[in-house]
Amino acid sequence: MASLLVRNARIHGAGPVDVEVREGRIAAVSGSAAAVPADPATPVIDAGGGLLLPTLVDGHCHPDKTTWGTPWVSRTSAETLEDLILSDVALQVSQETSVRERSRDLFAAYVAAGARGVRAHVDVAPVYGLDNIRGVADAAADLDGALHAEIVAFPQLGVMRTPGTAALLRDALDAGATIVGGIDPGGIDGDLHGQLDVVFGLATERDVDVDIHLHDGGEHGVEQVREIIRRTRAAGWERRVTIGHAFCYSDCDDALLAELGEATAAAGITLATCALGDAPVMPVQRLRELGVRVVLGSDGVRDAWSPFGNGDMLDRTHLLAWSTGARTDADLEACLDVAAHAGAELVGLESADLRVGSPADFMIVAAEVPAQAVIDRPTPQYVVRAGRVVARDGALTAIPATL
Ligand SMILES: [Zn+2]
Known part of the structure; x- marks a missing residue:
């Protein structure tokens, strides 16, 4: 069962694809609409054609x-x-x-x-x-x-x-x-x-x-x-x-x-x-x-x-x-x-290179290709760390906002 499904994303400028995350890793990357969450409870992100970048x-x-x-x-x-x-x-x-x-x-x-x-x-x-x-x-x-x-x-x-x-x-x-x-x-x-x-x-x-x-x-x-x-x-x-x-x-x-x-x-x-x-x-x-x-x-x-x-x-x-x-x-x-x-x-972290099997550590940004993201520096729409969404639109989600 997927723990997160990202729909309509692009990787290295190509796509759109769906990215299925299981147990903190990218489990599958498939053509849009090919991946269907087995469990309706699986959280789904619509990337809206946004670009996946490694964190x-x-x-x-x-x-x-x-x-x-x-x-x-x-x-x-x-x-x-x-x-x-x-x-x-x-x-x-x-x-x-x-x-x-x-x-x-x-x-x-x-x-x-x-x-x-x-x-x-x-x-x-x-x-x-x-x-x-x-x-x-x-x-x-x-x-x-x-x-x-x-x-x-x-x-x-x-x-x-x-x-x-x-x-x-x-x-x-x-x-x-x-x-x-x-x-x-x-x-x-x-x-x-x-x-x-x-x-x-x-x-x-x-x-x-x-x-x-x-x-x-x-x-x-x-x-x-x-x-x-x-x-x-x-x-x-x-x-x-x-x-x-x-x-x-x-x-x-x-x-x-x-x-x-x-x-x-x-x-x-x-x-x-x-x-x-x-x-x-x-x-x-x-x-x-x-x-x-x-x-x-x-x-x-x-x-x-x-x-x-x-x-x-x-x-x-x-x-x-x-x-x-x-x-x-x-x-x-x-x-x-x-x-x-x-x-x-x-720092001893596995490479987040967006391949199947890699850690599900990525952000979704509004850019066509990685080079453009370096120039535009968009605020990530989502940040995913070890398979869970930890930030959205520049603010933390999963972490308490204050001590
Ligand atoms: Zn210093």
């Missing part, structure tokens, strides 16, 4: 920092990275709404906009203790399976320069985090080996993956990438290490990019880009050609760092396409592949 994954976000759902915050100008870090701490400690509530509201926005998973970098520092980790873990649980959330214990204020952080990172792995994070071992901590000793030491001790922010550009950044590659291979941590932002790949000439990209791919290191404003965006397509897995994230959403971001990964896919000069349908669909399938692989 998307945010591979790098910071829900604990967000002001989502709270009054507007007017930001002041910031001259240095230190200014930004200090304003982040000041804004977080001034929030009257809990991490759990703000994260939950943001997660709800993600789901309503068609996301199925996130990798959340959550601040771990003496000023917060483990409160942010617990808040985001609770928020993810509040979503009742509508959103798969992974939590990275993220040392925003540095590891070596902020005493007590290394011990908190270990504790965070007992409080909901499943990945150990790092941040500019050179630029923030000024101690490349000291921070990486802690991060890789914890990773191997606790058998967890690694995800390191690396803003440092040029040779300084490349030197750190090389050391992360060396340690990844030495530990046997291939396919278990991610570098976020990785602006230094944008500073490489063709020869260095080819060499560094091949070494990155050989070590199975994932790169996460967020297609941020005036920050450099790594050469995504070239890196993919070299065999590097690249995922897409939002980074901060409406936090002290930036007023931008909205939890809409189709919108973020549009920004990636815009910033990398996408033109052809193939270019645009490659960006969608980054946000959907590479992201899913990163």
Whole structure:
């Protein structure tokens, strides 16, 4: 018996077809009117000729920092990275709404906009203790399976320069985090080996993956990438290490990019880009050609760092396409592949590739083909997660609207 029947939908621009869902998976795709629900109680969606798209994954976000759902915050100008870090701490400690509530509201926005998973970098520092980790873990649980959330214990204020952080990172792995994070071992901590000793030491001790922010550009950044590659291979941590932002790949000439990209791919290191404003965006397509897995994230959403971001990964896919000069349908669909399938692989979700047998994780949007959806960024008419409708017309359906 089908648990859901979607009528009059299109897949990859072709159709119309009916899509039958059973036990959380796509059980059958057939010509319109061929599929009849065996049980009149089976819920039926009329897609109205809408396009099925895979649901998307945010591979790098910071829900604990967000002001989502709270009054507007007017930001002041910031001259240095230190200014930004200090304003982040000041804004977080001034929030009257809990991490759990703000994260939950943001997660709800993600789901309503068609996301199925996130990798959340959550601040771990003496000023917060483990409160942010617990808040985001609770928020993810509040979503009742509508959103798969992974939590990275993220040392925003540095590891070596902020005493007590290394011990908190270990504790965070007992409080909901499943990945150990790092941040500019050179630029923030000024101690490349000291921070990486802690991060890789914890990773191997606790058998967890690694995800390191690396803003440092040029040779300084490349030197750190090389050391992360060396340690990844030495530990046997291939396919278990991610570098976020990785602006230094944008500073490489063709020869260095080819060499560094091949070494990155050989070590199975994932790169996460967020297609941020005036920050450099790594050469995504070239890196993919070299065999590097690249995922897409939002980074901060409406936090002290930036007023931008909205939890809409189709919108973020549009920004990636815009910033990398996408033109052809193939270019645009490659960006969608980054946000959907590479992201899913990163967070351990099966690919939602809309084939029979695949997870029933999709959204229905008003577009003729996937490339158009990347440009138009329509609000999903429906979002289906593991075979159940979790959002409709931009609002959650299956999940309680409030705590
Ligand atoms: Zn980040």
